[in-house]
Amino acid sequence: MEVIDVGSADAQRLGMKPITFVRQVLALCIHPELLNDETFPVDVQQRARELLEHCAGGSVGSYAESAGIAHVQQSVAKFITRRDKGLTSDPSHIFMSSGSQRALRCVLKFLLQGSDHAPIGVMTPNPHPHTLLPLLELLGIVSLPYQLQQGAGWALEKAELKRALQANRGNCNPRAIYISNPGDPTGHVQDRESIQDVIQFAAEENLLLLVNEVFQDSVFGDGCEFLSYKKVLFEMGSAYSERVQLASFHSLSNGIMGECGFRAGYVELVNFDALLPYVETELCGSVCAPVIGQIALDVMVDPPQPGEPSFNEYCEQVTVNKDTLKRNVLRGRSFLNSLPGFSCPTVTGGVYLYTHLTLPQMESDNVELLYSSRLLVEEGVCVGVEKCVCTSVPGENSCHIRICVLMPSPALEEVLSRLETFHLRFLNQRS
Amino acid sequence: MEVIDVGSADAQRLGMKPITFVRQVLALCIHPELLNDETFPVDVQQRARELLEHCAGGSVGSYAESAGIAHVQQSVAKFITRRDKGLTSDPSHIFMSSGSQRALRCVLKFLLQGSDHAPIGVMTPNPHPHTLLPLLELLGIVSLPYQLQQGAGWALEKAELKRALQANRGNCNPRAIYISNPGDPTGHVQDRESIQDVIQFAAEENLLLLVNEVFQDSVFGDGCEFLSYKKVLFEMGSAYSERVQLASFHSLSNGIMGECGFRAGYVELVNFDALLPYVETELCGSVCAPVIGQIALDVMVDPPQPGEPSFNEYCEQVTVNKDTLKRNVLRGRSFLNSLPGFSCPTVTGGVYLYTHLTLPQMESDNVELLYSSRLLVEEGVCVGVEKCVCTSVPGENSCHIRICVLMPSPALEEVLSRLETFHLRFLNQRS
Numbered sequence: 001m002e003v004i005d006v007g008s009a010d011a012q013r014l015g016m017k018p019i020t021f022v023r024q025v026l027a028l029c030i031h032p033e034l035l036n037d038e039t040f041p042v043d044v045q046q047r048a049r050e051l052l053e054h055c056a057g058g059s060v061g062s063y064a065e066s067a068g069i070a071h072v073q074q075s076v077a078k079f080i081t082r083r084d085k086g087l088t089s090d091p092s093h094i095f096m097s098s099g100s101q102r103a104l105r106c107v108l109k110f111l112l113q114g115s116d117h118a119p120i121g122v123m124t125p126n127p128h129p130h131t132l133l134p135l136l137e138l139l140g141i142v143s144l145p146y147q148l149q150q151g152a153g154w155a156l157e158k159a160e161l162k163r164a165l166q167a168n169r170g171n172c173n174p175r176a177i178y179i180s181n182p183g184d185p186t187g188h189v190q191d192r193e194s195i196q197d198v199i200q201f202a203a204e205e206n207l208l209l210l211v212n213e214v215f216q217d218s219v220f221g222d223g224c225e226f227l228s229y230k231k232v233l234f235e236m237g238s239a240y241s242e243r244v245q246l247a248s249f250h251s252l253s254n255g256i257m258g259e260c261g262f263r264a265g266y267v268e269l270v271n272f273d274a275l276l277p278y279v280e281t282e283l284c285g286s287v288c289a290p291v292i293g294q295i296a297l298d299v300m301v302d303p304p305q306p307g308e309p310s311f312n313e314y315c316e317q318v319t320v321n322k323d324t325l326k327r328n329v330l331r332g333r334s335f336l337n338s339l340p341g342f343s344c345p346t347v348t349g350g351v352y353l354y355t356h357l358t359l360p361q362m363e364s365d366n367v368e369l370l371y372s373s374r375l376l377v378e379e380g381v382c383v384g385v386e387k388c389v390c391t392s393v394p395g396e397n398s399c400h401i402r403i404c405v406l407m408p409s410p411a412l413e414e415v416l417s418r419l420e421t422f423h424l425r426f427l428n429q430r431s
Numbered sequence: 432m433e434v435i436d437v438g439s440a441d442a443q444r445l446g447m448k449p450i451t452f453v454r455q456v457l458a459l460c461i462h463p464e465l466l467n468d469e470t471f472p473v474d475v476q477q478r479a480r481e482l483l484e485h486c487a488g489g490s491v492g493s494y495a496e497s498a499g500i501a502h503v504q505q506s507v508a509k510f511i512t513r514r515d516k517g518l519t520s521d522p523s524h525i526f527m528s529s530g531s532q533r534a535l536r537c538v539l540k541f542l543l544q545g546s547d548h549a550p551i552g553v554m555t556p557n558p559h560p561h562t563l564l565p566l567l568e569l570l571g572i573v574s575l576p577y578q579l580q581q582g583a584g585w586a587l588e589k590a591e592l593k594r595a596l597q598a599n600r601g602n603c604n605p606r607a608i609y610i611s612n613p614g615d616p617t618g619h620v621q622d623r624e625s626i627q628d629v630i631q632f633a634a635e636e637n638l639l640l641l642v643n644e645v646f647q648d649s650v651f652g653d654g655c656e657f658l659s660y661k662k663v664l665f666e667m668g669s670a671y672s673e674r675v676q677l678a679s680f681h682s683l684s685n686g687i688m689g690e691c692g693f694r695a696g697y698v699e700l701v702n703f704d705a706l707l708p709y710v711e712t713e714l715c716g717s718v719c720a721p722v723i724g725q726i727a728l729d730v731m732v733d734p735p736q737p738g739e740p741s742f743n744e745y746c747e748q749v750t751v752n753k754d755t756l757k758r759n760v761l762r763g764r765s766f767l768n769s770l771p772g773f774s775c776p777t778v779t780g781g782v783y784l785y786t787h788l789t790l791p792q793m794e795s796d797n798v799e800l801l802y803s804s805r806l807l808v809e810e811g812v813c814v815g816v817e818k819c820v821c822t823s824v825p826g827e828n829s830c831h832i833r834i835c836v837l838m839p840s841p842a843l844e845e846v847l848s849r850l851e852t853f854h855l856r857f858l859n860q861r862s
Binding site for chain 1: 455490
């Protein structure tokens with residue numbers, strides 16, 4: 001039985017197809033003899049030629065600048081400006097990295113540089129991306145957890161931020177607050193008011209904003225739209241926009257593009273001006289992010305335009321992926337809610353279903369690990385699982401299960417079917 | 432005037448052409464529709480199909496295992512076994528990384544984990560790779576320099592190792608010795624006796640061997656051959672081979688392949704057995720090296736074989752590159768030695784000319800920086816430059832210049848011509 005890993009967002013592993021235009025441009029950049037192959041659309045050829053001109057020696061085999069290929073920095077800046085309805089983005093404030101995790105690590109290390117003897121603290125949401133706490137621990141950074149409100153679709157509340165900071169201030173020197181929007185793994189999409197609250201809080205407490213915005217292209221809830229922290233920050237006026245430090249992360253791996261294997265992401269830094277040279281030389285190091293990933297990122301932020309030969313196919317493929325995601329979220333949620341013990345809230349963004357699961361009382365302290373390891377062994381489904389930190393009913397075992405649903409619908413049906421078989425058997429054996 | 436950067440080894444920036452077989456396999460892996468294109472040789476198609484089968488979901492867009500694609504680890508292990516004439520290599524002791532620098536950083540961080548309050552020390556050669564000291568400084572590791580013997584073609588002497596360790600022992604806790612063989616930037620190729628000396632020293636002093644072997648394919652001196660530290664270690668018997676810890680680094684970027692932009696390298700660890708799971712989970716992190724780079728690495732360590740359609744072209748291209756390198760070393764050395772003040776020793780490996788330069792006495796303390804910055808501004812040639820630490824004659828200014836010569840011959844002529852023009856003008860203005 002083939003194992004299906006839905007615990008992390010790895011869409012192509014789960015059978016999603018790459019976007020043709022991206023792969024065609026990369027193939028021509030890698031093997032320029034194909035530039036004369038007329039079976040490739042003209043815009044693919046043009047894009048590949050243009051990108052190769054921006055590679056040293058005209059080759060993707062050369063090193064790029066450590067902050068990234070200048071042309072790609074410019075493409076990203078234009079993308080951000082379009083996204084934020086005209087708000088300027090400076091290419092020199094954008095740093096390419098081999099994935100958004102790597103960029104986050106760089107900025108965290110930057111925080112550590114200025115630290116005195118007290119350990120640095122970063123406020124972290126609960127639930128949080130499953131890669132976040134190990135990274136902080138590795139760097140010796142204290143995590144200051146703030147609880148997202150399950151009953152409100154995992155929204156963020158300002159009063160809870162204040163409580164969490166006060167409760168933990170003694171342990172460390174709090175320097176930053178980490179947010180993921182849309183939420184990883186909750187899928188919650190913040191509205192303007194909520195973002196303003198966080199920015200105001202960060203300004204009051206002199207905290208750097210570390211904003212994971214890798215799911216910005218995966219917002220599908222009715223009436224929901226993605227608002228960047230940067231846009232809201234600048235709309236709050238110069239008292240905020242000239243002072244609050246913001247690092248916004250985006251990635252080629254997440255959401256609709258799903259190109260995890262190329263290892264590419266970027267961070268845009270706001271109000272780091274005097275520190276930028278330091279960031280570049282000390283933190284990015286002297287080695288560039290993979291050139292092929294940077295080129296794919298260029299295509300992601302600057303896709304084919306109306307009238308260009310690849311436009312229709314590109315739009316169709318993106319639409320299919322987005323429709324698949326939205327359909328799978330609805331299907332998965334309704335299926336899970338039909339199983340005893342599952343309670344899966346509405347999801348408006350991201351690629352996960354993050355569902356509450358109530359299990360029968362058992363001897364084990366780690367009932368969630370028992371459940372997930374049995375599910376893996378017996379039915380070959382690997383899910384993410386976390387102990388439930390919400391108010392628990394005495395005598396009840398509960399946990400949260402994380403399932404990536406960005407996959408072809410038949411694959412999702414297979415996952416749901418295996419999960420149901422396992423779940424009913426698990427309950428049956430313990431009733 | 433176009434700037435020519437010969438200070439670092441970035442062959443394709445300097446105009447070297449990539450190996451066709453590598454690029455063809457990558458193009459097909461990236462854009463699998465090309466698998467049915469009969470203009471590609473059959474062995475390219477087969478290799479791409481085989482590699483895609485080892486990618487999750489059959490796509491290079493999926494994450495790989497954090498230690499690397501298992502199949503590529505196996506290919507590397509087979510390559511090492513062939514190279515070392517049958518000495519076994521265990522694939523699970525090989526870790527893929529986004530470049531050999533990244534792998535070195537991981538192993539250095541591993542050293543730091545076990546450290547008490549005294550800082551960790553690593554013995555470093557002088558001259559050394561220009562990226563080495565910044566990396567150690569970044570990690571807070573003390574460098575314990577040992578001097579290579581310029582008069583002996585930059586050979587390594589055991590007595591000097593002992594002296595250097597004694598002289599610096601008080602400052603830190605010495606934990607490792609770093610060697611590059613063939614030497615970066617010296618080009619010196621160690622013989623068996625010299626390697627045995629280092630291993631014996633490491634065993635006596637309980638030092639981990641950090642061996643940069645990225646130029647192992649670039650040995651061209653008459654009568655010289657590359658011997659790996661691992662092979663010599665195992666030939667010294669179990670008193671050494673079962674005890675001395677060795678980390679050997681190799682890379683896709685250096686030497687003949689010259690694919691810097693893909694960011695791929697690996698480290699093989701010897702006698703880390705009990706610590707391997709720790710290395711994997713704690714140091715490599717949860718994110719894989721770029722998949723495309725790993726695939727290129729697979730091709731590098733497992734090239735086309737006699738009888739296969741791509742064999743002849745592959746061999747021709749590699750031969751052209753090797754011949755170009757060897758010819759350029761001879762040409763560059765003889766040219767430099769014809770200029771007043773230059774003294775360039777015989778080079779037997781690597782990709783650099785590392786030449787001594789005596790300059791007229793001047794007011795400046797940093798005559799080497801003055802020289803190199805003028806050369807860049809006036810003639811657009813960027814060289815590596817280092818203060819001379821060898822015994823200096825009073826009243827004489829001297830330094831060392833590092834020039835990568837892995838480039839097409841006309842490009843080298845252009846560099847030499849600009850250098851000559853500048854050098855004679857520089858001397859003339861100061862005579």
